[in-house]
Every structure is written in structure tokens, then in C-alpha cells.
Amino acid sequence: MQEQTATMTKKRMPLNGVDVPTLFATIDAVRNQPELAKFQFRVSNRWVSGTNSQSRIESFSGAGGEQKHATAFQFDADHPQVLVGRDQGPTPVEFLLHALAACLTAGIGNIAAARGITLTEVESTVVGNMDLRGILGISDEVRNGYEKIRVEFRIKGDAPPEKLREVVEQSRARSAVFDMITNGGPVEIGLTAG
Amino acid sequence: MQEQTATMTKKRMPLNGVDVPTLFATIDAVRNQPELAKFQFRVSNRWVSGTNSQSRIESFSGAGGEQKHATAFQFDADHPQVLVGRDQGPTPVEFLLHALAACLTAGIGNIAAARGITLTEVESTVVGNMDLRGILGISDEVRNGYEKIRVEFRIKGDAPPEKLREVVEQSRARSAVFDMITNGGPVEIGLTAG
Numbered sequence: 001m002q003e004q005t006a007t008m009t010k011k012r013m014p015l016n017g018v019d020v021p022t023l024f025a026t027i028d029a030v031r032n033q034p035e036l037a038k039f040q041f042r043v044s045n046r047w048v049s050g051t052n053s054q055s056r057i058e059s060f061s062g063a064g065g066e067q068k069h070a071t072a073f074q075f076d077a078d079h080p081q082v083l084v085g086r087d088q089g090p091t092p093v094e095f096l097l098h099a100l101a102a103c104l105t106a107g108i109g110n111i112a113a114a115r116g117i118t119l120t121e122v123e124s125t126v127v128g129n130m131d132l133r134g135i136l137g138i139s140d141e142v143r144n145g146y147e148k149i150r151v152e153f154r155i156k157g158d159a160p161p162e163k164l165r166e167v168v169e170q171s172r173a174r175s176a177v178f179d180m181i182t183n184g185g186p187v188e189i190g191l192t193a194g
Numbered sequence: 195m196q197e198q199t200a201t202m203t204k205k206r207m208p209l210n211g212v213d214v215p216t217l218f219a220t221i222d223a224v225r226n227q228p229e230l231a232k233f234q235f236r237v238s239n240r241w242v243s244g245t246n247s248q249s250r251i252e253s254f255s256g257a258g259g260e261q262k263h264a265t266a267f268q269f270d271a272d273h274p275q276v277l278v279g280r281d282q283g284p285t286p287v288e289f290l291l292h293a294l295a296a297c298l299t300a301g302i303g304n305i306a307a308a309r310g311i312t313l314t315e316v317e318s319t320v321v322g323n324m325d326l327r328g329i330l331g332i333s334d335e336v337r338n339g340y341e342k343i344r345v346e347f348r349i350k351g352d353a354p355p356e357k358l359r360e361v362v363e364q365s366r367a368r369s370a371v372f373d374m375i376t377n378g379g380p381v382e383i384g385l386t387a388g
Contacts, residue, residue: 017243023278027330037326037336041288045295047316049211050307053299055292057284062326063276070281075269077296082257084217085300087264090251092297092371094235095289098249100381101239102271103286105247106279107329113244122241132231132256135301135368136221142231145373149381161387168385174329177286179339184378187294187343191362193355 018113036063051079052088083132097126097149099177104151107171112157117167121156149181212307230257245273246282277326291320291343293371298345301365306351311361315350343375 012021030037039062045055058072077092079085090098101124112119128146133139155164172178206215224231233256239249252266271286273279284292295318306313322340327333349358366372 017246017280019244019278026278027332030327030330031332034327034332037330037332039324039326041285041291041322041324043288043291043295043320045292045299045318045320047299047303047313049303050213051300051303052211053296053303053316055295057288057292060274060288067274067276069274069284073284075292077292077300079300080254080261080263082261084213084220084304086211090263090267091235092293092300093374094237094251094254095293095296096371096374097235097237098239098251098269098271099286099289099293101237101249102247102289104383105239105241106245106271106273106286109241109244109246110278119241122247124239126237126239128235130233130235130370132233133224133228134373135370136224136231137368138221138225138228138231143373143377143379144368144370145377146370146379149379150384151381152384152386154386156388164387165385168383172383174331174338176324176329176338176340177290178381179328179337180287180290180378181374182378182381183337183339184374184376185337185340185343187345187372187376189298189345189347189362189366191347191349191359193349193358 015113016109016119020113051085101126103175103177104171107175111167111170117157117159119157123154126151209307210303210313214307245279291322295320297369297371298365301369305361305364311351311353313351317348320345
């Protein structure tokens with residue numbers, strides 16, 4: 001009984017930099033008011049030259065209204081010189097791997113905190129293999145995207161390996177980016193020309 | 195005949211910041227030596243705190259060997275305060291939209307140049323709608339990822355709207371990120387714990 005109380009107290013304390021009480025309060029609020037869960041994320045992009053473009057990320061909507069990031073973020077993407085670009089930023093497909101690593105890692109931080117597990121290290125490498133004959137239009141038998149992506153985590157914390165494994169598994173099961181990259185979804189493209 | 199010669203000369207000149215002769219030479223080289231097309235892209239990510247992590251993008255392999263970007267790129271991702279994060283960077287799902295915009299735009303730059311079309315402006319907004327009851331674990335009937343993504347391009351160049359539309363369509367048909375986000379692909383996750 002004493003142990004159970006101690007565990008419950010631990011679970012509702014801030015941990016791993018996660019404000020666990022506010023996280024649970026947020027989940028409760030959304031459960032009671034599902035319309036708060038409707039979010040729209042946005043990026044505006046401007047072509048610079050060649051394969052180089054720049055995106056701006058500033059506003060989004062959700063939690064019942066318009067929201068703004070604390071600062072506006074800007075990122076260049078480009079192709080490297082070996083792919084006839086000017087290397088002004090990572091390639092779009094590298095940003096995709098970054099999105100995947102960051103999504104799974106954010107989930108690991110949240111879920112470990114909610115379960116009362118203190119993390120001391122979460123590192124990952126993400127590699128994606130691609131045959132460029134797809135995007136270069138050389139072969140119709142080769143897909144444009146990655147043939148395979150592999151994520152390798154190294155995690156240290158005050159829980160046995162099996163518990164850390166369950167945290168990673170739960171993060172995978174609730175990751176927005178993992179869902180998009182493994183299952184796909186509808187994308188519409190519109191154009192105003194001239 | 196004179197017109198045809200002029201057109202062909204135009205097509206093989208650098209245009210839109212794209213080194214068109216080198217682009218065609220690269221495609222020819224890959225056609226003759228398909229192993230040059232095998233690329234591996236990589237990201238290493240390190241958890242900082244809470245939902246904040248940082249990715250480093252530096253090396254990749256392809257074109258027959260190990261390659262490095264001119265500089266190492268680093269990016270923070272985080273959740274915003276309304277989602278109990280500290281807003282140290284865009285969310286992972288915003289980076290996904292950035293990857294999509296940048297991939298389609300790089301293709302538009304290359305394809306327009308290859309077709310002898312001078313572009314003066316390519317802008318896009320990408321919006322993605324998501325019901326967060328999925329990732330918050332409130333409803334199993336709601337997916338984790340975007341329900342729908344919409345990309346809206348505004349393009350100006352020295353070609354009629356129909357030709358610009360064909361450029362966008364060809365970019366979509368050969369985009370690595372569009373392929374991943376609409377069709378998905380295999381992702382493996384490994385873990386070394388403790």
C-alpha cells in the first residue's frame with residue numbers, strides 16, 4: 001500500500017522535463033471536449049534557386065483557437081552537390097528522417113515520464129536506403145521513396161530493459177510521423193499558375 | 195529548323211539556378227552504372243529534455259562512396275506549450291510538411307529547367323489536419339497521423355499555365371517524400387537499453 005502510494009505520487013510529478021500533471025490534465029480536457037483535439041499545422045515555402053527552397057513555420061491552430069510558436073522557424077532544404085544542388089540545407093528526405101526521430105523521441109520522453117521512469121539518455125540513428133533511379137526517372141520498377149528505414153535507439157534510464165522496450169513500443173504505437181511514413185495518407189496538390 | 199536548334203540549345207543551358215548539362219550528365223552516368231544510384235541518408239538524434247530533441251545531419255553515402263554535406267546541419271524539434279512542450283523548435287509533424295514542400299519544389303526547379311522553362315516565383319503553403327485524440331491515446335478510431343494534407347502552389351514563369359501544371363505533375367510523380375507520405379514504406383525500430 002505504501003509502495004503503491006509512493007508510485008502514484010512519483011507518476012504525477014514533473015519528470016524528464018515533462019510537466020506530467022499538466023500532460024494528464026490536457027488529456028482529460030481533450031477527453032471531455034474532443035473539438036480541442038482538432039489541429040492544423042502549416043508550412044509556407046518559397047523557392048530560392050535550383051533545388052534550394054526555404055520554409056517558414058510560425059502559426060498553427062488547435063486547442064480551440066489560433067496559436068503561434070514562440071518564434072518563427074525557418075529552414076533551407078537543398079540537394080547536395082553530388083546531386084547537382086548547392087547544399088544550402090539538408091535534402092527533403094533527410095528532414096523526413098529527422099521528423100521520424102524527433103516524433104518517436106518526444107513520445108519516449110512523455111511516456112517514460114507518465115510511467116515514472118527517469119531517462120538519462122535517449123539517442124538514435126535513423127538510416128534510409130533509396131535507389132535514385134526512381135526519382136531520376138530511369139526505372140519505373142524502382143520506387144521514388146525509401147526502400148527501407150531503420151531506427152536504432154540507445155536508451156538509459158532507471159527501469160529494466162523490458163520496461164524501456166515497452167516505452168519505445170508505446171511511442172511507436174502513438175507516433176504521428178511513424179503512422180504517416182508507414183501507412184501514408186491523402187495529399188492533394190493545387191496550383192495557381194501565371 | 196532554326197527554332198528547333200534554338201530550343202535545344204536553351205534546354206541544355208543552366209536555368210533557374212540548375213546546372214542542366216550536369217543534371218543530364220548525372221542521369222546518363224546513373225543509367226550506365228545503376229549502382230551509383232544507391233544512396234543511404236542518415237540522421238542522428240539526441241534527446242534534450244521533455245519533448246525536445248536535436249538532430250544532426252552530416253554524412254550520407256551514394257554516387258559510389260561516402261559523402262559529406264558542406265556543413266553539418268542541426269535542428270531542434272519540440273512540442274509547443276499548448277501541447278505541454280517548451281517550443282524549442284517546430285513539431286515533428288511540421289518538419290514532415292516542410293520535407294514535402296521542399297521535395298516538390300526542388301523537383302519543380304529541376305524539371306522546369308530541363309524543359310527550358312524560366313521560373314520567376316514558386317511559393318507554396320502546406321496544411322495538414324490532425325485529430326490529436328489519436329496520439330493522446332483517447333480514441334482508437336482516430337489515426338495518429340494527418341487525416342489530410344493539402345499543398346497549394348503559386349507559380350510564375352515564361353510558360354503557359356498548362357505547361358506549368360505539367361511541371362508540377364511530373365514533380366509529384368517523381369517526388370521521394372510525396373511517395374513516402376502517400377504510400378508509406380517499411381520502418382524497423384531497434385533498441386539497445388540500459
